[in-house]
Amino acid sequence: MKKNNPIVDVRNMSVRFGDFYAVRDIYFSVFRGEIFGFLGANGAGKTTTIRVLCGLLPASLGTVIIDGAKFIPGREDVIKQKVGYMSQRFTLYDGLSVAENFDFAAALRGLDTATYIKQRTKLLDFIGFDRTLSVVVKNLPGGIKQEIALCVALLHNPAIIFLDEPTAGVAPVARQRFWKIIRDLAAQGKTIFVTTHYMDEAENCHRIALMRAGEIIATGSPAELKQRTFGANLYKLTPRHNNVRSVDMDVFDMFEPYGAHYHVRFRDGVNVARQIKKLSRDFVVVQIPPSLEDVFIRLVEGQNR
Ligand SMILES: Nc1ncnc2c1ncn2[C@@H]1O[C@H](COP(=O)(O)OP(=O)(O)OP(=O)(O)O)[C@@H](O)[C@H]1O
Numbered sequence: 575m576k577k578n579n580p581i582v583d584v585r586n587m588s589v590r591f592g593d594f595y596a597v598r599d600i601y602f603s604v605f606r607g608e609i610f611g612f613l614g615a616n617g618a619g620k621t622t623t624i625r626v627l628c629g630l631l632p633a634s635l636g637t638v639i640i641d642g643a644k645f646i647p648g649r650e651d652v653i654k655q656k657v658g659y660m661s662q663r664f665t666l667y668d669g670l671s672v673a674e675n676f677d678f679a680a681a682l683r684g685l686d687t688a689t690y691i692k693q694r695t696k697l698l699d700f701i702g703f704d705r706t707l708s709v710v711v712k713n714l715p716g717g718i719k720q721e722i723a724l725c726v727a728l729l730h731n732p733a734i735i736f737l738d739e740p741t742a743g744v745a746p747v748a749r750q751r752f753w754k755i756i757r758d759l760a761a762q763g764k765t766i767f768v769t770t771h772y773m774d775e776a777e778n779c780h781r782i783a784l785m786r787a788g789e790i791i792a793t794g795s796p797a798e799l800k801q802r803t804f805g806a807n808l809y810k811l812t813p814r815h816n817n818v819r820s821v822d823m824d825v826f827d828m829f830e831p832y833g834a835h836y837h838v839r840f841r842d843g844v845n846v847a848r849q850i851k852k853l854s855r856d857f858v859v860v861q862i863p864p865s866l867e868d869v870f871i872r873l874v875e876g877q878n879r
């Protein structure tokens with residue numbers, strides 16, 4: 575990963591729909607070979623950002639550079655050539671066969687037959703596709719369908735691919751398979767820009783940007799985000815019995831139910847050792863390593879209450 579050579583460079587970018595800012599003044603870079611995760615609640619502005627980066631929507635303000643090419647209105651084709659895009663809702667034509675979907679994408683991209691067939695074979699080998707190409711897409715399991723959609727988006731061999739919730743609604747085992755493919759692609763030098771609502775998946779990302787209400791509120795590797803958000807200040811409280819006395823909530827700045835227990839963070843300045851001693855009458859208190867789920871809850875969801 576060459577840190578000094580970003581493939582995506584976004585500066586003070588905003589997207590406005592009327593008076594509403596779907597994206598407000600965001601800055602970030604993505605480096606070659608990186609798996610870059612874009613996380614945020616529904617409506618945070620993830621898809622809108624991706625549409626700008628794929629040359630499908632002009633930004634209202636700011637600069638977007640993709641693989642050395644600046645986004646210029648009217649010259650969207652320059653950007654479109656450089657990127658692959660797997661959109662959030664539409665991926666493949668359900669009523670067409672796998673072969674027909676590939677043919678269509680190849681025609682759209684203006685690929686010559688030899689290049690197209692070679693690339694298609696390479697991609698299908700890569701995902702281990704072992705069915706016939708004449709199978710109609712709607713008859714494929716969800717996970718395989720998404721893998722084919724990924725191959726279609728990679729057909730013109732773009733340097734970077736944008737995947738907008740590629741595993742939404744996909745079964746857990748198939749999600750793991752899909753992420754293995756993503757990691758392998760990145761290892762081969764492809765840059766992957768991906769959104770997901772599954773925090774366990776986001777752990778696979780080299781770096782993450784967290785979005786809330788159109789703004790980027792944090793950027794970093796999963797380890798950096800965990801360290802910055804919690805340090806050693808995350809504890810699991812498990813009630814010892816059913817009649818817990820009232821808890822002094824003022825000592826916490828996060829208190830989240832997780833099944834039968836709670837994940838809590840003590841406010842800065844609180845005497846943690848003393849509080850743990852007090853809480854221990856009613857709870858088993860254990861310091862735990864934070865997950866991205868904890869980071870997300872504290873930074874994104876915690877702020878909306
Ligand atoms: N064409 C449009 N006109 C007006 N508002 C829009 C338009 N497109 C998106 N928005 C609004 O912009 C905000 C950001 O939407 P966006 O689709 O980018 O969110 P998202 O982070 O992708 O959400 P999700 O996780 O649900 O996919 C939302 O409030 C949405 O309603």
Ligand SMILES: [Mg+2]
Nearest residue numbers: 620621622662
């Ligand atoms: Mg979206």
